[in-house]
Structure formats: structure tokens, C-alpha cells
Amino acid sequence: MNKLTLLFTGILLTFGSAWVGLVAYPVANLGHMQPLPNEETGGVNPPTVSGLAIAGQKVYAANGCMECHTQQVRPDPFSTDIAKQLGKRQTVPRDEIREHTPFLGEYRIGQDLSNYGARQTDVAATHRHLYAPKSVTPWSNMPSYSYLYEYRKIVGQPSAHAVQGLTGSRAPKPGYEIVPTQQAEALVAYLLSLNQNYPLPESPEPTAK
């Protein structure tokens, strides 16, 4: 192998084959997916999400939530995700179309979040969890996202958005309140929008064994 041209052609072919298969093919075949009509509700699957939830994707990315949380339910026999009730069916490409970046994740240092919104619908509880994880789950090793909240003295009327129900050492002192910033509101809206409990023809729910 003494010729640069021969070497170069070989590299082009091997490298190019993977580029065609793993880059060009998905862009052409998976890059223009549409939601499917939902006959029951008259809406679409996956459902449209609020602008605030879309803004929350940026907060999720910025704080590296993906470093500890996956967002993918894998089918049998590659995993026991469905038996462990992380979701009712496997995650497929169409589930990702509302995302800017798919936060599939590489680690389960924390729980899978593909269906967080199916397990949790309470905004205040989610705020409490983000502000002081240990006050909600004592054994949690999740860091506190208190920097997305403002700890301030109540002047006049207390804020209607203030985080309610904090107990223990992380509760605000009397006369003080903890108010979520725009980022915290967006992050909570995004987390609560994570819910893959809608039918997609390409991902049927496995029948019970």
C-alpha cells in the first residue's frame, strides 16, 4: 500500500459507507416525521406541547440532566424496562419529534424520565423535588437546583408562584418565600410534558405474558 491515492480511496469507501448508512440514511428517512392523527381526541400523536415546555428543553440541556437520566424505554429482550414500568411500550423515533435534541442519555444514575409526566402531574411537587431533592426522597443523590429559584423576603402579598409545601431544613423562614425563576417554570413544564402513553402503530404495547 504505497500509493496515497489508493489509501485515500480506501478510507473514503470505508468511512463513506458508514456516513451514508448512519448519517445520510437517517436524515433522508427519519428526518421528516409527522405526528399521526388521534381519532379519539381529535388531536395528534405525539401530542403538541406548550411553548413553555419547549423552552424547558433548553434548561434540561443546559444543566446536563442527561448525564444521569435516560429518556428511552427499550423493548424485551434487550431490557426489562417495560416490566419495570418505565413505560408501556418502547420508545421509537416518532416519539422524539417535539424535541430539539433527543435526550436519550447514557447513564441511569437517576431514574428514567421518558414517562415522568405519566407518574407525576403535580407542579408544586416537581418544584419541591428540584429545589430540595432530599426533602422529597431522603435517599436521593440528586443535586439541588436551588439556583433556579429565588429566595426572597415577602414584600406585600406573597407570590402566587411561590413553591408550596417545603418542610424541614429547606423550608423558607417565616416572612420569606421561594419563587421559581422563568427557567425553573420552563423545566417543570417540560418534565411534566414527558409522557409516551399514546398509541403509535410502529410501537404496539406488548401483550401481557
Next chain:
Amino acid sequence: MSNDQSSQPDTLTSAERATLDASVAAPVILFFGTAIFWLLFGSVFELISAIKLVWPCFLDGCGIFTYGRTSVVSINALAYGWATPAAIGIGLWLTARLCRVQLARYKSLVAAGIIWNIGTFVGVAGILIGDNTSISHLNFPGYSTHILLLAFLIIAAWAIVTFNQRKAGPLYVSQWFLVAGLFSFPWLFATASQLLVWKPVQASAQPAIAAWFAGGFFNLWLAPMGLAAAFYLIPKTIGRAVNSHHLSLLAFWSLLLFGAWSGTSRLIGGPLPAWMASVGVAAGVMMIIPAIAVAINLHFTLDGHYGPMSWSPALRFTITGVSMLVFTWTFTAINSIPLVNSVTNFSDITRGLNLLGYYGSFSMIAFGAIYYILPRLTGKEWPSSCLISWHFWLATTGVLLGVSVLVLGGLIQGYALQDIGVTFRSSMEFVFPFRFLAALAAVLIVGANLAFALVFAGLHWSLRRPGTAPAFIAVREENSQEPVAV
């Protein structure tokens, strides 16, 4: 032993070598020096992240130091601040030597080095202030990746010009790997930046591209550059030609083909067409071929000549790195088997494999190469054999400890995550002691990098006492093809 001429690194005289080395000195020293700064910076952030996994209250409640940012900063500072510039420095020096061309216009390369470091700085700062893209190994915000690509294009243009001016003769193994690496990196980086960051395609198409990039970053960029260095340094230091031309060919082409396709094996069961994951599994398992080809080829090259490892830091680091590269690919092959992957996926084993690949293999080879190259560029000897010895043992112990506890802990965690009867809480509690030991390994690695930074500073600012002997780790026994001192 093959008599093929392309198994010989080069047949230059020492005067010719010195002229070639002098012509690349300024940019190569710049790339290595800044790389060592980012190495230290990245490993400190790795340590912070490892501590935070054990004690989440460490530096808690502060946006800049939240785990999701520190761990990403460490990975990206090491990938773009340390590993890539180190690979570029090695590549520039090897290109000049193997093409036997004196470097013209070195100022454009110095400029590229400065631009590259500005890009890295902007990227790291961007992550810390909250512009992380959350794409594995491409977490730098879009505004910094433009700067990085610009710097690399200057370097690639220089490499093309130099390869065209090369003195006639067969291409040596290292040159194949150099061409492959220098060609793959801009293609990988530009494709992924364009399709995932600058003008992202629909998210449903992104997982395969992101996996292709993350796999290619190691297998098609860092591994080829490391092997280019190893296939030059090992024969050079022991004064023997590479054992088998055919095994070199096999290692090269199998790495390129399977390395390019193996990325998607990390997405078994994930949201992408099943055939893509299957191809990734097949290619991932086949990574055993380059692993075996490299291992056999270099072992028979070194057979009976392992002695210089006792005194030559360059050889000791390089051989350790190559051995760990063989282990990395072997583990990758095992980890790509779906039955294994269903246990190991999402566990700490992934962290262990990253540590083995990026630090244990690529960084160790890069250390070896820097120990070989810098005295020849500066005309000075390393200041302290004691520090070099500390560097080697801290790094080796750190990697071995880190990888073993992450793999063992990851296995237990993986089984717990998979078992329907075990709660998530238990998976965390089982892995806790292993994460504690992993934090200890991170301390050792910071220590190793500190020793390396000190020894570099000592060389750069000429702190060696005049008149003392060159810094070999032990008494030198055998003659190499080339004197270690210039």
C-alpha cells in the same frame, strides 16, 4: 521479520532529523503545552464530578458546579483541550519526519493552535454558563465549534500540502493512520456540528448520527493518531522493524471499517431502526480483529526487546497505552453482545470504558510520544526521572483501580437495574462503595497529571541541574536506533 521497506520508520541521519524537528518545534510545543494545561483542568473537573457522585452536597446549589455541568466540562475539556491538541501535535511532528519535509509557514500553525485554544476556552465557558448542547462528546455550544473547525481546517490544509511535497518512497504504517485520522476528524466534526448543533435535523434522525460521532471520535480520530505514534516510536526505540506488514494492513482496514460502523452498538433497543443497532453490534464485536492484529504485531516486534521499557519513559508509556487500547477494543466487543449489553447498558461500566479508552490508552500513548518528542524539539532533557516515575505509576494505578471498580460496580448496578425484583434505590446503594473508590482513582489521576505538568514545566523553563545525566527511569541497558538526547 518482513523486509518490506515500508516496515522501517525512516533512514534519516541525525542531522537531517534535527533539521526536521527544529522546523516543527514552535507549533508542536504550543499544542503540547496548552494540552497539558487542559489535561490538568479536565481531570480536576473529573475529580469534582466523582466526589459529587458520592457526596451530592459537595459544592451543591451552585449553577456552575452542578454535576451535569462539571462532568460535561471534564469530558469536553479532555477531548478538545487535551486529547485533540495532543493528537495534532503528534501528527504534525510525525508528518514532518515521515514525509521528510521541513515545515514551511509554521506561523499559520501557531495561529491555528491559538485559535483552537480560544475555541476550547469559549466552549468550556459556554457549558459552565449554561449553553451545554447535551450531545455526547459535542457539548460545546455552536458558537465555539465554528472556531474549532476553522483552526482544524488550517491544520488539515497544511497536512495536505506537506503530504504532497513528501520525498518519494513507500508510505509507512504510521502515515496510513495519520492520513485516516486527519481526514476523519474534520468530516466527523463538521457533519455532527452541522446536523446536530448548527442547523439540527429533526430529533428523530439524530440518535444514529450522535452515536456515529461519539464512536468515531475515539475509533477514527484518537485511536488512529495514537497508533500512528506507537507504530513509529516502538520500532524506533528498540531499533527493529515492524514485525508484519500484513498484520498492519489488517489492523488498519479492520479498524477503519468496523470503527466507523460500531458507534450504534450503544443504542441497542433504542429509538432507531433495528438494523442500525444490529450493524453496530456486528461491527462492535468485530473490533476484536484490530485488537488482536495490533497486539500480535507489536508483541512480535517487541519480542525479546521489552528491556528498554525499564529505562525509556517513552516506550513504557506507549506500550502500556497500546495494551490498554487492546483491552478497550476487547471490552467494546464483549459489551456489544446484546445479552451482555442488556445488563451493562446505562451502568457505570460505560464510565469505566471511557476511562480505559480515553485515559488508559490514548492519553498513555500521547504521554509516551510527548516524552519522546519534546527533548528532540527543545534540545533539553527531562528534568526529573523521579517525577516521570511518579507520573507513570500514579496514572497506571489510577486507571487500573478506576476501571476495575467501575466495571465491578457497574456489573452489580446493571444486574440491579435489570432485575425486576430489585428497587432503583438498591441499585444506587450497591454501587456507592465502588463510586467512592472511583473518586479515589480520580485523585490518583489528578496526581499523575500534576506530576506530568511539573515535569513539562521543568523542561520548558530549564530547571534541570546542568551536567546531570538524561532522565531515564532506570539505568539504560541497550542501544536504541537513535540516541535519546539530540
